[in-house]
Amino acid sequence: xxxxxxxxxxxxxxxxxxxxxxxxxxxxxxxxxxxxxxxxxxxxxxxxxxxxxxxxxxxxxxxxxxxxxxxxxxxxxxxxxxxxxxxxxxxxxxxxxxxxxxxxxxxxxxxxxxxxxxxxxxxxxxxxxxxxxxxxxxxxxxxxxxxxxxxxxxxxxxxxxxxxxxxxxxxxxxxxxxxxxxxxxxxxxxxxxxxxxxxxxxxxxxxxxxxxxxxxxxxxxxxxxxxxxxxxxxxxxxxxxxxxxxxxxxxxxxx
Numbered sequence: 001x002x003x004x005x006x007x008x009x010x011x012x013x014x015x016x017x018x019x020x021x022x023x024x025x026x027x028x029x030x031x032x033x034x035x036x037x038x039x040x041x042x043x044x045x046x047x048x049x050x051x052x053x054x055x056x057x058x059x060x061x062x063x064x065x066x067x068x069x070x071x072x073x074x075x076x077x078x079x080x081x082x083x084x085x086x087x088x089x090x091x092x093x094x095x096x097x098x099x100x101x102x103x104x105x106x107x108x109x110x111x112x113x114x115x116x117x118x119x120x121x122x123x124x125x126x127x128x129x130x131x132x133x134x135x136x137x138x139x140x141x142x143x144x145x146x147x148x149x150x151x152x153x154x155x156x157x158x159x160x161x162x163x164x165x166x167x168x169x170x171x172x173x174x175x176x177x178x179x180x181x182x183x184x185x186x187x188x189x190x191x192x193x194x195x196x197x198x199x200x201x202x203x204x205x206x207x208x209x210x211x212x213x214x215x216x217x218x219x220x221x222x223x224x225x226x227x228x229x230x231x232x233x234x235x236x237x238x239x240x241x242x243x244x245x246x247x248x249x250x251x252x253x254x255x
Contacts (some may be wrong), residue, residue, distance in 0.1 A: 007184040012037030015089045019072050019129060020099030022047035024198035025148060027054050028224035029096055029231045034063035036232055038094065041085060045071045045099070072099045072125030081089035082132040091140060094235045095133055097126040097170075098148040104159050115162040123173070124165035130177055143186040144235045147174045148227070149246065149255045151194045167192075171246055178244030187243040189234045191216075194250025197221045 011033060021030040028148040030040045031054065040058060042065055044051035050152070051067040058065040070081040085092060100122045103114035126147055137143030152160055153167025171190055178188035195201060195212045204212075213219060230249050233239055248254045 008120070009092075010036075011232070011235060014038045014093040014235075015041065015085075015091055016094035016235065017041040017043060017068070017085065017095065018096040018098055019043040019125065019132070020045075021054060021096075024234035025193065025196060025224045025227045026096075026098040026230040029098060030065070031058060032057045032225070032232050033094065033096075033235060034061070034065060036234075036236070039064040039066075039089065041065070041089075041092075042067045043072070043081075043099065044069055055235050059215070072097075072128055073120040074149055075124075075128050075131075078125075078128035079132045082129070082136075085137060090191060091141075092133055092136060093142065094144045094234070095129055096148065096231055097129055099125050100148070100166075102160070102163050104163065106159055107161050110162060115165075118162040119166050119169070122163070123169045126170055126173060130173070134177075134181065137181070137186045138184055141185040142240070143181075144187040145174075145177070145186065146231050146234045147188070147190040148231075149174070149190045149192045151192050151248060151250050154192055154246070154248065154254045164176035174246065175244045182243050187234070187239060189239070189242060190232050190246045191227055191234070191246065192246050192248045192250065192254065193222065193227050194248070194253040195221045196227060197223055199235045216251040216253050217255070220251060222251060 016033045016038040018030045020026040021042040030042050034040045042051045042054050055065040055067050070077050103118050147170050149170045150167040154165040156164045174190040
């Protein structure tokens with residue numbers, strides 16, 4: 001990701017919290033923000049070892065990072081995490097809500113637990129972090145919030161009614177919070193990845209992967225670094241006049 005070194009250097013000295021940053025898109029975003037000079041708080045829930053590996057990779061490049069365990073779907077736990085981070089670092093400047101899970105099933109077979117678990121992590125988790133951090137952003141009169149949604153939240157996707165609902169809700173949350181905070185120097189935007197090559201998508205059957213590729217005008221899967229570049233942009237000063245927007249990084253899938 002050396003090309004990121006030529007991008008916005010305004011992140012030097014900033015503190016960034018990236019949820020679900022132990023692997024995939026979250027990992028790429030954490031590393032990209034670090035390369036731009038930010039101190040990165042690598043949040044994880046069930047992937048502690050992977051989060052520690054991300055921290056180690058960042059430190060080997062002379063970056064600053066810390067692994068932070070917290071289930072973002074837990075409102076009280078999020079509050080405690082934020083208080084502890086503010087106590088240690090004095091501020092948080094960037095919040096990237098990337099934590100997400102899938103529990104795919106057809107609507108006729110989907111259980112209440114499958115639906116609730118996805119909404120709790122993907123949507124309520126973002127609310128929890130924003131809710132607890134927003135008062136500090138308001139005190140600072142600055143801040144960047146980047147929510148990782150999905151083209152599934154823009155277009156819908158069969159077999160993913162829970163996931164699509166959570167990601168569509170995240171778009172609504174983004175736009176509403178952006179309106180509330182726009183006059184306070186805080187920008188709130190979302191990135192909607194399409195088919196990105198991660199551990200999650202690689203677990204799909206070959207037939208399903210090929211079907212997805214056929215829906216992409218650029219005829220290829222994206223990489224986690226494609227999302228990381230967008231996150232770096234929306235976290236830096238180059239996006240200071242952008243808020244309430246959804247940037248689709250999807251090879252043309254949702255156009």
